Amino acid sequence: MDPNISASALGEPQHLGIGFYLLPFVTFLCFLVPVLYIFPPIPATTSDALRSTHTKIGVPPPKINLRDQHSVKADNSNNKSNTASNTGPVAQLKALCIYPIKSCRGIEVTRSKLLPTGLEFDRLYTFAQLKSRFPAAVDDSAEAKDQHTWEFVTQRQFPLLATVKVDVYVPDATKSTVFMEKSSDAWIVMRFPWREPGWRGTMSWVASKIRDGWRGVPEMEVLLPVEFPTEAEIAERGYTREDVKVWKEVVLALNMEKELPGELCRYLGVSNKLALFRVDPGQLREVYRCAPQKEEAGYQPIVGFQDAYPLHIMNISSLQDFDAKVPKDDELKHLDVRRFRSNIIVSGAPAYDEESWKWVNFTQGTSNVTVPAKFQVSCRTVRCKMPNVDPVTGARHTVEPDRSLRKLRDVDEGAPRMGCLGMQMCPLFEGTDRVEYMQAWLEVGMDVSVLERGEHVYIKQ
Template sequence: MSAMDLSALKNLNLDTGSIFLLAITICAFLIPVVVILPPVGLQKSDALLQTHTKAGVEGAKSNLKNQFSAEHAPVNGKPSKVHSLVIYPVKSCKGIELTRSKVLPSGLQYDRLFMFAQLKSPFPVAVDSTDEEKSKHKWEFVTQRQFARLANVTVDLWLPDEMKLRKQSMRSTEAFLILRFPWKEDGWRGLWATISAKLGRGRAAEPEIEVLLPVDFPSAEEIKEKGHTFEDVKIWKETINALNMQNELPEELSRYLGVSNKLALFRVDPEQLREVYRCAPTEEEAGYQPKTGFQDAYPLHLMNLSSVQEFSSEVPKDDDLKELDVLRFRPNIILSGAQAYDEETWKQIRLKPGTSKLYNDASFHVSCRTVRCKMPNVDPETGVRHAKEPDRSLRAKRAVDEGAPLSGCLGMQLTPLFDPSLGEDREAWVAVGMTVEVEGRGEHLYIKQ
């Protein structure tokens, strides 16, 4: 090294103190920039913020935050009322709590439009089955009964916001769903995803993958362009034809859920809804043929908080089951102020405006009790399945319907009724604060599928 080089190094004076001062200066500059403009990737919901508004109520605004309170007990002289409304746009995923909802013949608007299914081989098969029979695969619906982690798949409904669209000089009536599920890669990618999530959405945030889905049923051109197909899918004992949108799903979702078979997402075809019979009103009684989409059996499901609290008091609690959340039972309409189990004597009800801002009634045929399976064992907050409860207590204490003698019952299935003057434009509205008028009472007998 020359004498000139040594002199230049000495003139730099890069001692430890100088390096530290330089680092502090760089950090002082970068920290405000990171706070104001965090280096995080954009999410699909970030784009929708410009033109749409997310539907639903969350957190402190939820009407269900006080669901365990004694205030839901009946009060003499006061009718029971609608305390909360919930829809489940994707069957078996997290629901969306609403303050009001449109009622269609098939149920609440946006409820159970989508459903997951897995491709299954026939098993067992007879020894003399043909090769064709042995190799025949079919799609079967899946829920939290098989894959409890579906409870951790969050669904956001984004509706077009007229004010935002005006600011953007745009027009749109298109609504969207965003599915979100937890996912973190190994190594530095996972670490960076965690840092990005916390910088963008707060300290408690974790990495997620988002899936964007249009709510409206696609046109024939869109179906062809996207490569979707119409296929048969089995839901309970029924097989219906629906739109297979499996190419919209990331492969990470199957791995997260633990689905080893091929996984698909089906969209119900509004032209091929399932006709509802059994305990539902007949076409002559209802004025139309009751139909539904991907609901288990009937268009709507009603729960009474007093009944849930009464039953919960008989369910053994432990470290894994502190309270019996009403959302374990996947209700659409949640009532407050009714006598425990009184809903099991109702045959027809009318919801009246009450303290809601609606001006019209909504009528429902109370079709039958809800026969429970083991799905309520899954905690809707964590996606963790309890080993025994409340299934064991339901079977022991709520086997109250002669039509399902070995099963527990909790909640009631509803079929919408409409004013005949509406003609084919059958729709109504329900809202939090509406009061319940019981128009008919009687016995219920569950009819199996």
Template sequence: MDGSTVPRGGPVIDASSAFILLVTIVAFFLPLFIIFPPIPPSKREAVLDTHSQIGLGPSESGLRGHHTGDDAGHSAVKSQGGSQNGSQKGTQNGSNAKSQGKIRSLWIYPIKSCKGIEVRQSKVLPTGLEFDRLFTFAQLKSPFPVGLQASGDEKGAHAWHFITQRQFPLLATIQVELFVPDIIKARGHASKVSEPFLLVRFPWQERGLRGVLGLVAAKLARGWRARPEKEFVLPVAFPPQDEIDARGYAHEEVTIWRDTVTALNMETELPRELALYLGVSNRLGLFRIDPARLRNVYRCAPAKHDAGYQPVAGFQDAYPLHLLNLSSVRDFDAKIDKDEALRVLDPRRFRANIIIDGGDTPYEEETWKKIRLIPGPGNKHESSTFHVSCRTVRCKLPNVDPDNGYRHPVEPDRSLRKHREVDEGAKLMGCMGMQLTPLFSKTDSPEDLESWVEVGMSVGVLERGHHVYIRQ
């Protein structure tokens, strides 16, 4: 024996062998993680088992190419027929109205100040488009400061006030998705699937290891650019009393502008992280408009004896619908001082329901007093008529970018006040768009109070006149 030591144990694995082994393991398990991610199913996946999602994706949007007026976003419009056919349909409906453009895009905003949903068609109700502004977030505020002589009750009183992107711009990043029952998907499901739902999502990453795992899970489930999110589900239909009691909802007063309405507070559905994400330090509530306690609309709206019913609204600012003309947006866009944060004025900043393209005549809509939206040939829906109630007087909300929630310090509010102070009833305020009140051919029963609008409908002007805004 030469005294040398014989090595014990198994084979020695050097660094290169360990690296090859690691790569082999990753290559084996990574496809499995991508196809079968080790994360629990989302609420969205559960809802899609029995429901279908309503809304258009970015590639289907009628607003593509809006800033140039080209035809990039007109595919849906063209499918409804040309303007000549639309005018002929108007004649068949008893209208001699001359076409003043077409509907290019339709939007609903189920939760006030959150992301909207673009649709191809929508039912029109006295409150506006179906599913529009059913909910609003609100914060519980104290009345301080109060006078020294105020009573104890006055000093201790708190009240709910609605919130918008003006105070909390990150509301713009809250994703709202609408799901309606799908008869085919629902076959074989014992659970009740007859009601539509809203799925609400917002970005949220926990701290520490839990947050890292959430980030990895999000990227495995939805792609490399995905971020962790919190989500919750809301019923769209107004709940019956037994469900209100079971879920801890409560009827409470909430103030929207100068109106105070009794609505259903559903704050028990909100995850605690939402207030932290938005930056709301007060108690955060979520109110659902009560169909039996809608807000009456007066001021510039038609009177009850003229409309055939009392005009009403849900959580819209003042009137049931908002119309925007892309020709006017393009004209105004050319007057804004641009910077890196605002290169092109996105019409979504104005949160309109009906977006039309009125050709080469900007602000033509400000002369309208009554319009009819006329379907093309072969369309199953009849014409819809609207009272053009007044101009839309703008606050600073359009300063918020609808994609990322960034609030521009001055624009477009400054340019609106400079170039669009055009209404003698709204001194020092800028105007963009028009407020509408639905009109119906029959008003004898609640079933009569509905019509339809659809992308591609022609705009026929029935009456023209002068507008003067009436403040609240």
């Protein structure tokens, strides 16, 4: 046989290369992956449904204004020459944060409506735990049962609240309104990590990876209204009005515990009965102590579920100065300003300059807001141990920054042996004495001018 004759010419079988088999598979994947990305085979969530008619407020993570909070750029106080006088701006509004559900993760926004109670959507809800001095029996008297009270809870008791995410969806007129019956309603979506056991959990894990990438985790969602429910809705849903204790004050609010899934209690590690309360617009708490009086402000300052005052302001320079003095370890590399849960974060002023502010004015600066917003700076913020909780992981450090706060920031004679960082504020409004008509706007880029300086002495509850 001629050795130059090939096997194929003789009709003998050929050994095909791996590329012959791989090419159809790669071609199929190239077609399938884009299709799965655009039309993922995963069940629609509440958030998915809302996105068809609403827009989620907030700054996307890659663009947050706090991403450089630890850099020198964030502290440009050396560029300011008028902090000692009242001749011009001393700082600039760097970031705005709201916390629709008290102690859950916040939302950074670039612009916010300012109300007498603080920033719009802030502290509308709080978790509360049923507490008593003794176990309650079914046949206890009404008087005995009354001694079982609801008391608000925060990350101090349940640090994993820091990992409970909150989204606010507002109606978008440019989108279809088929899904929602009332397209004018805004909604809150509360999300927390949760994986069901068995094959359902496996499917949810796969779905989370497809939806959010490799860092995605399965979550459970809870839908809550932004607006206070009507009396008909309260009756239909079985909500009740009950007293809830916030620090030393007791306020009547709407108990919406029926909206809480049992999985949330298990995730947080709550053993007692857990409820979610919505602040009642007709039962707001009046603020006194260091706040201005009605004769001075035109109204008596009020709060919803804020601790004590409508607004909390932090100075990046102060955070950086304090952070540099706090001992670090493997669990604590930097102090994130979000540990301190302030609404207004400013940059440009020297460290602790804000502690001498008494009256301040926010003006246009580089923002689009042309109408100034005025504030009374009420007092220093006296710190509890909640900043020990990492706002991202929910891990609680055993001692810091609480120990350093008490050691280095014992600066207010009204709060001896307590650490202070940040200031409490009350908004002021001109042109009306009707609380329901009071509003202004804040936007990142506004300038901060000091109208009056003075000393502060904290007044306890």
